[in-house]
Amino acid sequence: MAFLNIARDGAILTVTMNQPETRNALTGNTAVDEFVQLCDDVRKDASVKVVILTASGPIFSSGGNVKDMQRFFDDALTPDMIREEYRQGIQRIPKALYQLDVPVICAINGPAIGAGLDLTCMCDIRIASETATFAESFVRVGIVPGDGGAWLLPRAVGMARAAEMAFTGEAISAAQALAWGLVSRVVAPEQLQAEALALAAKIAANPGVVMRMTKRLLREGEHSSLESLLEMSAGYQALAHKTADHREAVTAFVEKRKPQFA
Structure with a gap:
């Protein structure tokens, strides 16, 4: 079993x-x-x-x-x-x-x-x-x-x-x-x-891609220096800004509606 x-x-x-x-x-x-x-x-x-x-x-x-x-x-x-x-x-x-x-x-x-x-x-x-x-x-x-x-x-x-x-x-x-x-x-x-x-x-209910990146940052933050984590955060943020989910979230905010994530 x-x-x-x-x-x-x-x-x-x-x-x-x-x-x-x-x-x-x-x-x-x-x-x-x-x-x-x-x-x-x-x-x-x-x-x-x-x-x-x-x-x-x-x-x-x-x-x-x-x-x-x-x-x-x-x-x-x-x-x-x-x-x-x-x-x-x-x-x-x-x-x-x-x-x-x-x-x-x-x-x-x-x-x-x-x-x-x-x-x-x-x-x-x-x-x-x-x-x-x-x-x-x-x-x-x-x-x-x-x-x-x-x-x-x-x-x-x-x-x-x-x-x-x-x-x-x-x-x-x-x-x-x-x-x-x-x-x-x-x-x-x-x-x-x-x-x-x-x-x-x-x-x-939240975007899956940025969820995984957010968890990775939390894990890395347990043993990284602030400087290292900030650098990693900048790289992840660059990726996040280019996701379809981010575009949908911002558009939904501007249009005053609930976002629809994949």
Whole structure:
């Protein structure tokens, strides 16, 4: 059975992790390959304007499959081999998903644990159900964040709070996640999907090309100097001014009507 269930409604792609029997674990299955393929397909399809990532069952994602980790006890599996497995395995998800130019909304239906929490941090906007909890729990099973969590989480909640979560491994509630800025809103479980779709519709109403450029600027701004970002912004703006969507937006403004974007 496929790990991801993909449904499309116009310019909106809803992607559902669909292995509740494994608590939507991200390892020991085809999750990595499917996420990478999804991002590759979306990158090539300019008609996709926004992606919603969510999960089936009561758990968003338990992260790595802890039972599967018993195989690392085998002395034949050397540290070098394990390191390469991470490089060619779960680390491909942040490289694909975090770098995706299309806006991604994460609709978190339940606990997001370990790599499951880090997965939410790879998305642009996080909406949580009241039943969601969040834990950077690697330390509790004697390992480190191997999927980029040490880079992702501080950018979502700040270094001090990320350190508290990573050093204790304790879970925080959806309300605490909202107070810390990890999520932008918390809703009743039955409202989660509708809330995510409504937000996705607002995003999808805007021009797709400049949306992708805008997200790229936000991503580059996390590690670029102001000077470098300004230079990149000037280049993107030159491209944006020549798009049909920009012409339509300005014309509609002058004519006092609603623009019609492709």
